[in-house]
Amino acid sequence: MDNIILRVNNLRKNYGKIEALKGVSFEVKKGEIFALIGPNGAGKTTTLRIVATLLTPTDGSVEFMGFDLRKNPDKIRQGITYLPEEAGAYKNLTGLDYLKFMANFYAEKPQDVDMYIERAIKIVGFKDRLKDKVGTYSKGMTRKLLLARALMTKPKLAILDEPTSGLDVINSLEIREVIREFVKEGVSVLLSSHNMLEIDFLSDRVAIINNGQILEIGEPKALKDKYSADNLEEVFRRLVQ
Numbered sequence: 568m569d570n571i572i573l574r575v576n577n578l579r580k581n582y583g584k585i586e587a588l589k590g591v592s593f594e595v596k597k598g599e600i601f602a603l604i605g606p607n608g609a610g611k612t613t614t615l616r617i618v619a620t621l622l623t624p625t626d627g628s629v630e631f632m633g634f635d636l637r638k639n640p641d642k643i644r645q646g647i648t649y650l651p652e653e654a655g656a657y658k659n660l661t662g663l664d665y666l667k668f669m670a671n672f673y674a675e676k677p678q679d680v681d682m683y684i685e686r687a688i689k690i691v692g693f694k695d696r697l698k699d700k701v702g703t704y705s706k707g708m709t710r711k712l713l714l715a716r717a718l719m720t721k722p723k724l725a726i727l728d729e730p731t732s733g734l735d736v737i738n739s740l741e742i743r744e745v746i747r748e749f750v751k752e753g754v755s756v757l758l759s760s761h762n763m764l765e766i767d768f769l770s771d772r773v774a775i776i777n778n779g780q781i782l783e784i785g786e787p788k789a790l791k792d793k794y795s796a797d798n799l800e801e802v803f804r805r806l807v808q
């Protein structure tokens with residue numbers, strides 16, 4: 568059986584004259600946490616947004632569970648969820664109304680709605696503030712709410728753009744624990760981060776991306792061994808120097 572859930576092949580993306588992606592290829596295996604790591608502007612968000620069907624690539628292909636993204640975008644939308652880097656809309660809804668809205672959107676049958684919301688409340692962990700508007704939440708609370716939305720349906724693949732960006736140690740830790748819990752229950756994860764030290768602990772495999780190109784792919788330990796480095800930051804430094 569094919570244990571690859573996502574195949575990204577030679578993706579290119581130009582924004583006008585800017586070549587954001589110059590031929591990005593990688594595969595995500597079923598049940599793994601795969602991280603795209605690289606500095607600001609490397610092309611992480613662009614890659615994730617293409618996989619999430621929110622952006623059209625200039626060239627290249629994406630295959631999700633054997634379905635081609637261009638021919639079957641609906642298959643991809645059914646099987647994935649996307650946690651954006653920024654919160655954006657919904658600030659005037661209460662946290663609970665936001666979750667209800669999303670649960671209704673994804674539910675195939677009425678019973679699913681309650682199950683999704685129950686799961687989401689466990690993830691956010693601040694039940695008492697769910698009746699407040701999202702616009703009054705701290706950064707950490709907003710991040711947890713969006714993560715709850717991305718994981719409550721137990722998607723086949725969760726795409727998480729900088730899930731712990733701007734969060735304190737405890738909030739980051741909690742978010743990492745939630746991600747691991749859902750992976751144990753069968754969710755595969757593709758995430759991005761520029762925090763290479765954190766990713767070392769969280770990911771099964773990483774792709775190091777810089778300037779629109781993937782420089783290395785492998786298990787964190789294998790990469791550290793290969794470059795005689797103590798951590799992934801050092802691996803990155805050796806790769807770009």
Ligand SMILES: Nc1ncnc2c1ncn2[C@@H]1O[C@H](COP(=O)(O)OP(=O)(O)OP(=O)(O)O)[C@@H](O)[C@H]1O
Pocket residue numbers: 582585586587605606607608609610611612613614652761
């Ligand atoms: N809408 C856009 N229009 C023009 N250029 C863009 C647009 N979005 C991204 N870019 C450019 O594409 C390149 C890759 O950006 P991208 O946001 O994918 O990087 P990133 O790795 O996610 O960075 P960060 O860690 O800062 O979020 C950058 O040079 C960026 O300026």
